[in-house]
Amino acid sequence: MIRVLLADDDAMLRVGVAAILGSDAGIEVVAEAGDGTEAVELARRHRPDVVLLDVRMPVMDGLEAAAELRRAVPEVAVVVLTTFDEDDYVARALDEGAAGFLLKAADPRELIIAVHAVAGGAAYLSPRIAHRMITGFRGGRPARRRAAGDRVSVLTPRETEVLGLVGQGLANQAVADRLHLSEGTVKAHVSTILSRLGVRNRVQAAILAYEAGLVEEA
Structure with a gap:
């Protein structure tokens, strides 16, 4: 069970969001928070597998909470959930150790996929964001690829x-099988x-893999 x-x-x-997650028999919402500070406190108490964080919250926003969670509960996988998809939010979320970045406007099934992915040790970026990043990689060649x-x-x-x-x-088990x-x-x-590589998490490693040409682009 993914908590x-x-x-x-x-x-x-x-x-x-809780209703969407509750539709999956393998996911349990163990706590809900209304701000980043409460989220960190509840994460310390409940030790969930995944924390879904909104970017814009009072007291402590999602990006600040992601940084604090990395220090306080480093084993937790953080997914930033937001209505905003500006590159600055994505970059800051990744810098703060987020394992994924998901748009609230995404298909509900994507939310469930993202939770399973990061809980399994994989990285997850909303396809809309990943597509824009890959497009940026193309525009930055050949110097960026080198x-x-x-x-x-x-x-x-x-x-x-x-x-x-x-x-x-791919998550660790899928890589192992391959x-x-x-x-x-x-x-x-x-x-x-x-x-x-001097990167903090799998998302940053995955982005570097794209930049280096290790991943075939569709």
Whole structure:
């Protein structure tokens, strides 16, 4: 069972999101918060697997809460949920260690997919946001690709394979199945990859995989 904490200052929206998540037998909403400070307190108390954070909340906004959660409950996967899709919000959310970024206007099924993805150790970006980022990668070539390639060159061939699959959004078990490795070995590879590349999380690693040309674009 995936345990979720939902934080949004709009009570009506919390009801709707909780209902969507509750339609999946594998997800349980264990707590709800109306601001970022409350979200951090409840996360410490309930230790959920996933925290869904609205960007704009009183007292402490979602991005500040994401940073605090990274310090206070580092094992929690954070998904930023917002009506806004400006690049600044995405960049700040990723810098604060978010495992995913989801638009409130997305299909309800996408919310469930995102929760399962980050709970399984994968990264998740709303397709609308991912598409814009990939388009940006195209526009920044070839200099950006060379720079990303230089960063990735420190990895071993096996780590490069793992990074490419992380870039496709695969969770650890899926990567393990693809490469015929144990899940524990993949986790070790991912940890080493994040350290060697100097990135905080799988989302940033996945973006770098795109920039370096390790992921085929549709």
